[in-house]
Amino acid sequence: MLVNILILNNKINKVNNEMEKYETMIGLEVHMQINTKSKIFCECSTDFGCQPNSNTCVICTSQPGALPLLNKQAIEAVVKTGLALNCKINVASNFSRKQYFYPDLPKNYQITQFSLPLCYNGTLKFIYKDKEKIINIQRIHLEEDAGKLIHKDNYSLLDLNRAGIGLMELVTSPELHSAEESFIFLNTLKDIVEYLATSQCNMEQGQMRCDVNISIRQVNQQTLGTKVEIKNLNSISAVQDAINYEYARQIKTLTDGGKVVQETRAWDSKLNITKSTRPKENCLDYRYFTEPNLIPLNLNDTLITKLYKEIPELPYLRKQRFMVSYQLNAYDASYLTSTKLLADYYEKAVKFSKNNKIAPKLLANWIATELISKLNVSKLNIDKSPVTSENLAKLIDLIISGKISGKIAKQIFVEMYKTSIDPVTLINKMNMKQISNESIIIALCNESIKENSKAAFEFQTGKVKAIDYIVGTVMKKSKGKANPQLVVKIIKELLKNSVNKI
Amino acid sequence: MVLKMNNIINTSIKNLYLNMNFGNVKSVDIINTYITHIKQLNLKLKAFVYLNETASIHLAEQIDKKIQNGEHIELLAGIPIGIKDNIMIQNEPMTSASKYLLNYIAPYNATVINKLKKINIICIGRTNMDEFAMGCTTETSIYQQTVNPWNFEYIPGGSSGGSAVAVSAGMVPIALGTDTGGSVRQPASFCGIVGYKPSYGLISRYGICALASSFDQIGIFAKSIQDTVSLASHLIGYDHRDPTSEKINCFKECNLSTYNRKNFIIGIPKQIMNFNIDKEILQLFNEAINKMENIGKLKIIEINVPAYKYVSALYKVIMCAEVSSNIATFDGIRYGYRSHKGFDLNDVYSYSRAESLGYEVKKRIMFGTYVLSAQNYQKYYYQAQKVRTILIEQLQDAYKKCDFIFSPAVLQMPVKLGEMLSDECDIFLIVANLAGLPGITVPYAFTKYLGLPIGMHFMGSRFSDIQLLQMAYIFEQLSGFNASKYPDIK
Numbered sequence A: 001m002l003v004n005i006l007i008l009n010n011k012i013n014k015v016n017n018e019m020e021k022y023e024t025m026i027g028l029e030v031h032m033q034i035n036t037k038s039k040i041f042c043e044c045s046t047d048f049g050c051q052p053n054s055n056t057c058v059i060c061t062s063q064p065g066a067l068p069l070l071n072k073q074a075i076e077a078v079v080k081t082g083l084a085l086n087c088k089i090n091v092a093s094n095f096s097r098k099q100y101f102y103p104d105l106p107k108n109y110q111i112t113q114f115s116l117p118l119c120y121n122g123t124l125k126f127i128y129k130d131k132e133k134i135i136n137i138q139r140i141h142l143e144e145d146a147g148k149l150i151h152k153d154n155y156s157l158l159d160l161n162r163a164g165i166g167l168m169e170l171v172t173s174p175e176l177h178s179a180e181e182s183f184i185f186l187n188t189l190k191d192i193v194e195y196l197a198t199s200q201c202n203m204e205q206g207q208m209r210c211d212v213n214i215s216i217r218q219v220n221q222q223t224l225g226t227k228v229e230i231k232n233l234n235s236i237s238a239v240q241d242a243i244n245y246e247y248a249r250q251i252k253t254l255t256d257g258g259k260v261v262q263e264t265r266a267w268d269s270k271l272n273i274t275k276s277t278r279p280k281e282n283c284l285d286y287r288y289f290t291e292p293n294l295i296p297l298n299l300n301d302t303l304i305t306k307l308y309k310e311i312p313e314l315p316y317l318r319k320q321r322f323m324v325s326y327q328l329n330a331y332d333a334s335y336l337t338s339t340k341l342l343a344d345y346y347e348k349a350v351k352f353s354k355n356n357k358i359a360p361k362l363l364a365n366w367i368a369t370e371l372i373s374k375l376n377v378s379k380l381n382i383d384k385s386p387v388t389s390e391n392l393a394k395l396i397d398l399i400i401s402g403k404i405s406g407k408i409a410k411q412i413f414v415e416m417y418k419t420s421i422d423p424v425t426l427i428n429k430m431n432m433k434q435i436s437n438e439s440i441i442i443a444l445c446n447e448s449i450k451e452n453s454k455a456a457f458e459f460q461t462g463k464v465k466a467i468d469y470i471v472g473t474v475m476k477k478s479k480g481k482a483n484p485q486l487v488v489k490i491i492k493e494l495l496k497n498s499v500n501k502i
Numbered sequence B: 001m002v003l004k005m006n007n008i009i010n011t012s013i014k015n016l017y018l019n020m021n022f023g024n025v026k027s028v029d030i031i032n033t034y035i036t037h038i039k040q041l042n043l044k045l046k047a048f049v050y051l052n053e054t055a056s057i058h059l060a061e062q063i064d065k066k067i068q069n070g071e072h073i074e075l076l077a078g079i080p081i082g083i084k085d086n087i088m089i090q091n092e093p094m095t096s097a098s099k100y101l102l103n104y105i106a107p108y109n110a111t112v113i114n115k116l117k118k119i120n121i122i123c124i125g126r127t128n129m130d131e132f133a134m135g136c137t138t139e140t141s142i143y144q145q146t147v148n149p150w151n152f153e154y155i156p157g158g159s160s161g162g163s164a165v166a167v168s169a170g171m172v173p174i175a176l177g178t179d180t181g182g183s184v185r186q187p188a189s190f191c192g193i194v195g196y197k198p199s200y201g202l203i204s205r206y207g208i209c210a211l212a213s214s215f216d217q218i219g220i221f222a223k224s225i226q227d228t229v230s231l232a233s234h235l236i237g238y239d240h241r242d243p244t245s246e247k248i249n250c251f252k253e254c255n256l257s258t259y260n261r262k263n264f265i266i267g268i269p270k271q272i273m274n275f276n277i278d279k280e281i282l283q284l285f286n287e288a289i290n291k292m293e294n295i296g297k298l299k300i301i302e303i304n305v306p307a308y309k310y311v312s313a314l315y316k317v318i319m320c321a322e323v324s325s326n327i328a329t330f331d332g333i334r335y336g337y338r339s340h341k342g343f344d345l346n347d348v349y350s351y352s353r354a355e356s357l358g359y360e361v362k363k364r365i366m367f368g369t370y371v372l373s374a375q376n377y378q379k380y381y382y383q384a385q386k387v388r389t390i391l392i393e394q395l396q397d398a399y400k401k402c403d404f405i406f407s408p409a410v411l412q413m414p415v416k417l418g419e420m421l422s423d424e425c426d427i428f429l430i431v432a433n434l435a436g437l438p439g440i441t442v443p444y445a446f447t448k449y450l451g452l453p454i455g456m457h458f459m460g461s462r463f464s465d466i467q468l469l470q471m472a473y474i475f476e477q478l479s480g481f482n483a484s485k486y487p488d489i490k
Helices: A002-019 A072-084 A179-196 A236-255 A301-310 A315-325 A330-336 A340-352 A359-378 A389-400 A406-419 A423-430 A438-451 A453-460 A464-477 A484-501 B005-010 B013-021 B027-045 B053-068 B111-118 B161-168 B185-191 B225-235 B270-274 B279-294 B306-329 B345-356 B359-372 B378-401 B427-435 B465-479
Strands: A022-033 A096-099 A109-112 A119-128 A131-144 A148-151 A156-159 A166-172 A208-218 A228-233 A263-268 A273-279 B048-051 B080-084 B122-127 B174-178 B194-197 B218-222 B265-269 B299-303 B404-408 B439-446 B453-460
Touching: A022 A179, A022 A236, A072 A119, A072 A131, A072 A166, A072 A179, A072 A301, A096 B306, A109 A131, A119 A179, A179 A208, A179 A236, A179 A315, A208 A236, A228 A236, A228 A273, A236 A263, A236 A273, A315 A330, A315 A340, A330 A340, A330 A359, A340 A359, A340 A389, A359 A389, A359 A406, A389 A406, A389 A423, A406 A423, A438 A453, A438 A464, A438 A484, A453 A464, A453 A484, A464 A484, B005 B027, B013 B027, B013 B053, B013 B225, B027 B048, B027 B053, B027 B080, B027 B122, B027 B161, B048 B161, B053 B122, B080 B161, B111 B122, B111 B225, B122 B161, B161 B174, B161 B185, B161 B218, B185 B194, B185 B427, B185 B439, B185 B453, B194 B225, B194 B465, B218 B225, B225 B465, B265 B270, B265 B378, B270 B306, B279 B299, B279 B404, B279 B439, B279 B453, B279 B465, B299 B378, B306 B359, B306 B378, B306 B427, B359 B378, B378 B427, B404 B427, B404 B465, B427 B439, B427 B453, B439 B465, B453 B465
Parallel strands: A228 A263, B080 B122, B080 B174, B265 B299, B265 B404
Antiparallel strands: A022 A166, A022 A208, A096 A109, A119 A131, A131 A166, A148 A156, A208 A228, A263 A273, B048 B122, B174 B218, B194 B218, B194 B439, B404 B453, B439 B453
16 A cells, blocks of 8 residues: 555656646536435335345335336435526436346346436536636436445355435536545535435445546647546545546656546545546447336426425525624634534524624534534434533523623533533522622632732732732632622722722 | 036126125135136146146135125136236246246235235136247247147247137136237137237236336236126226326226117228238128128228338337346346356356247347447337337327227238247237227137137227227127137047
């Protein structure tokens, strides 16, 4: 592995000078598992991690005489995704058979969409290097997933649990120019479909997979360079790595006087290289034809309008609104809108809070630091948070109104997380209420001044910061419960009085 | 009155049911009679490939008990039926007469089987067929050579030859077949019985081993139109498991005896004369036209369907294309025949398929693969679909002028075993499959030359099935064909 990295580094060094002469054209084919309970053409469950072949039936194992039974929710999910990505919708669309032999494909053809995809001509916007970028989406279509082969020494095992799960395949124009851009594109796309809840895009479960078409050409060249397809990348970072490798490899090939050949390559995630799997001459003829077992799809306007109305505010717009409405900086807004659940939690909390000036910012900080780190430790999603948005808002309000200090708030928060109890009840229960009774505080201050006579003297002789020692002592004595503002005020008065006495 | 064996076999299924209900005959006796009859005749005719004796008798006993207890039994309960070997019956073998599926046990019931079981019709056994229903002689079966019951030297027709022979010889009163390009109606004609293919979408295809999905339809064999209707009314209906199934219920009430003769208009495509029709068939056809004209009320007109001349070619292209894709699932991986020759995955595929699929199947796979390949798709498959649309439009125009299209069922008489039928033999039947129309062959006469039966074919507009059966009923009566005559089998 080390050797390979060295080779790659050498290659990059060599071609570094050449790089400026070339530009990269990248097109992506993204497969996302559609978020439905049952498979696309039968009633089997889509649950992940079940006993092999337990989620199968006569349809998804292709027994004789079985016919596909279309899951309408899958269609709605694709159309909704298309509408959110500004696609046009083919009101009349149909299904085709894509034919090739492989054991993970029980019918030896895949039901997919060919000539009439559900969605076409869309766009996806994102920010790259502070500029807005728009990538054209050629099509989004519906298809079924294949099963899984597990290869052993001299035999292979077949698990058909995944066979027949609905996928949407999104195809972009070759308009991306770097691994970094592709990375941002995919993350933006992932955020959007997660917002729509049309796919969960869970990478570990292979719910988002990607094919990359990449070619390079000299700057100012009109025609596209020779295209290489890298198949089956199962994470966004693998896409990035594969593009970087392939980019360097193609430039190296050209600068060495060679030619890039049109072929299919596979990403080897162990060696971090792409390997040729199929030259163009051997490309498969899929013999597409219209699936005779399914009647053409006809979507009515009512359904399309209904789906359009169901589209929530998307991350990009929500971020902008958070920055304006809640005075958040771009970083916080971006973080809080990264998933719909997080953004929903935040907004709910903001609405519960009685303070609308300081609370939004304070809530943002508390969620991003205290809450998320706790949730990460207990491996919980924000929607399962033991601290509800309402209770967090209450806690923040208590801080703002000066009823508790930030330090106490943190202690209470820990209890809230453990018990799910609201902060007011907890404060009473834990005897954490702030001490604002002046006579108690005056007594504590007098004690503390005596114990810190040096600091008191320094303060009186002009060293303002010295007061902190005395305040600290008071807070310690009160177990953090003394109202800090009041403590400072009283100490200052006491010291002033004693100066006067002198 | 106790029905004797001969009477049982000569009785319509409705009368059998009534006799059973009135205690004149026991269901067990009916089933035993038929089982004996099947066993006897099958030695010669080889129509059945599998007989479900124990289960059939057991079911018959249950029905008898119900009758004894005064419980209601459904119409047609206890009637035995022959099932073509490409329809799934749970826990029974389903082989499609192919070596590939010889050890296959069906894991579920086809929708039609569920419907039959619900009313306690007894699926007594499986009938022989061409391998995967590819053929028109029942000669490509892996099992045995089914013969024409009227002359054992001749083919029974196909692909549902076993079902046709079984009904024709009285081994069962009714049987199911599948009709992709005339596979029910052609053997029905060759064997002298009624063969009915409903409009595409009326009977669910769920659970029938697919040949060409856009043409396949379950069809019914019976001795009479009355029996055909009795059975059809139970099988027709929307099934959510078949996406091409239709919600139209055109079969609510179908009591033939209440029909009055209507003023039907019968169209004869003038293109019929462009085909090379057997002289005797043509003569009988013209005679039939005269008979219909003579009874009055029926009007005969000439219609024009120029696309008839492309029917054979476009059927072959589309059918083979779908075959090549449907049969791909038989790959030796999950079930069915697997060869142990070879080393890698491609060897598993090629040896398993090469060793288990027959010549006709391989021929159609290769032809279908060819017409769908990237360089031929436009030239053949796409072109054929375009012509199919034109044919359908021309037929729709024709049905504006007439109620039914009338033709001989087939262009030629059955050939001797081992001989070839002409490529265009079933052309008039295939039109119905290409356009999704209902078609029915009604036995008309025995030819003088061969002494074999021959049927005539009526084809209605889509979903005009009731009127079509009514027309067939009229024709059955005027044909003078003696349906109660059975072949003499010794």
